[in-house]
Amino acid sequence: MDQFVILCFAVVNSIALLALISLGLAVIFGMMRVINFAHGEFIMLGGYATVIANHAGVNLWLSMFVVSPMVVGLIGAVAERLIIRRLYGHLVTTMLATWGLSLFLIGAVTAIFGNTTLGVSAPLGNITIGAYSIGAYQLFLIAVTALLVVCSLLALHWTKYGLIARAAMQNAEMAATLGVDCDRVYATTFIIGAATSGLAGALLAPISGVLPHMGAAYVARAFVTVISGGGALITGFLSAATILGPVEALLSYFATPVVGQASLLLLAVIILRLFPTGVSSLWTGGR
């Protein structure tokens, strides 16, 4: 029984982590078709913002939920203005440009803060379940991720901005004819995506720490999740996370972590072979 509960926790945790690191990327890639290679670095910057604000005396929760999204959103705004805006529609060029941005951000952070930075430790203590104990913060992380996903869904489908954003994403020309300032929608979307990645980094900081090149550990998994998810913005990556997460968690537990990681990638390959435009083509009809 204990073991079952713990395994459920590991599975849900694995799904939540995949969803958390993918959300910002899904917003930017899904809506704008911009492949943001600096996604991992946005996560990293979010972590740094929280750690630095917290060491400067700002309350931890305030650092996570306010400082990090704001800082990374701001950096995203600058990046959008200077780089991304000029390259809309050029898929390969944006990839190169954002890769350059990623290297620049790693270099800048290393130059400013050095290679080792003190972290913050996880708050909230732990919960005992029979012979096991788990970090309460990780439960909190799962809850926040769920909340974020629900909020994104609501914002996209129930608000005016969501409607405009979806319109700009589906048919930019038509949206522009109807008076929508598409450039502005893109800029806002990019900033929201960046801020979300920043929040993800902030939330991960207490359990993963911050390092200038930590982004590399997340970016590939985030891409795998988002691409396997396909066209449907939120439900797409969420379903991919729900398929990939449990496989990795359970195989890491019952076999070895290497098998877990390999199966995650293998499964992604199979998904993309069966549904070249992602699992969500099942219900969006391959749009």
Added chain:
Amino acid sequence: MKLSRRTFLGASAAISGATIAGALSGRAWAASDTIAIASLHDLSGPLDIYGVPSNLCMKVAVEEINAAGGLLGKKVELKVYDCQSDINKYPQYAQKAVLNDRVVMVQGALSGAAREATRPVLRKHKIPFIYGSFYEGGLCEKNTFCVNTGGNQQVVPLLEWSFKNLGKKLYYIASDYNAPRNFGIWNHVMAKREGGQVLADDYYPLDVTDFTAAIAKIQAAKPDIVHSCLVGGPAMSFYRQWAAAGMLNKIPIISIVFAAGNEHEVLAPEETDGVIVAYNYFQELDTPRNKEFLAKVEAVAGKNHPYINGEVFGGYSGVMLWAEAVKRAGSFERQAVLAALESGIRWEGPAGVMTTDGPTHNTTQDVHIIKVKNRVWNLIEKKEQIAPDTYGGKCNVFTNPNQTEFLMPQI
């Protein structure tokens, strides 16, 4: 300047002449009043946490030697190369150091991959390689001298102590590459010798940051000891999540790599207090010689110098042992210096007495079992003069002078 055909040809001839002369003057240092040695470290990129302080230690040693009048009447010059955490730079710069700078010794290449990339180049050019990092042991090569601890010198004392004081059931969690897997074999060797039990050998890829399943597995196995050989930045997440799950005070963690990347400073005390490790050197070591050493480090790098741990200390002890060998040999020549090192150079430094061991090309030394509390290491027990393992007599450069392959411990 107008470059006529004649001046161009003249200049080319002069350049090629100089190149040939350079190539022929194999002993360019014989006439010069300086002698060059090379430091090959990652001074930038992710691995600079190891490279920068190790390079600093080499610098401290060189300054100490020069302040005392140099070696054989020559000033020692340290040629520093930044390999940028890029493995390709190691063979390239090793070659450059040998051919351009005419160095008589190369030290650095701390990671196993860097070491393996550098070793053959120096072997080919017949320039001694001093290896300063602690490692898995079993490197018994004529051209290389290992001055830090090999596998048995860390794992054996640490596991002896742990099986005696913490319990018999050990759980091994480690990064998935060569050295941790080799250390993993030592766990089994020691469990057999001490009547302990290895419950699991759990290897994780280097980029894993989520250890939820790992921690659940350990909790299910209920070990007395967790032996961690997790390496690198992402793996530090394990200690965070272990502490967050409230396990830090329940099952003790022992390690032979923890703190080599200054984990004890990066992580918070509430995530690390109580971790037990074994190293030849740690900065808090309370000896007069260590105080002198730290004063020299401060003189070179200021008060806020990086923490000097057992990993990077080899930068200092390596150069000092080599210098003692040069003095005994009365020469910088490879054969003479290696013969001197093989004759057993005894040097008393900040970490106690170290003696180079001829047959194994490794070094006999003290090892300290230490425990961290509030980011400070405290001595638990000192194990004196631990000799390198002979691998059943196979680790012997006298009987196997052409040995270049690694030896593996046998369970």
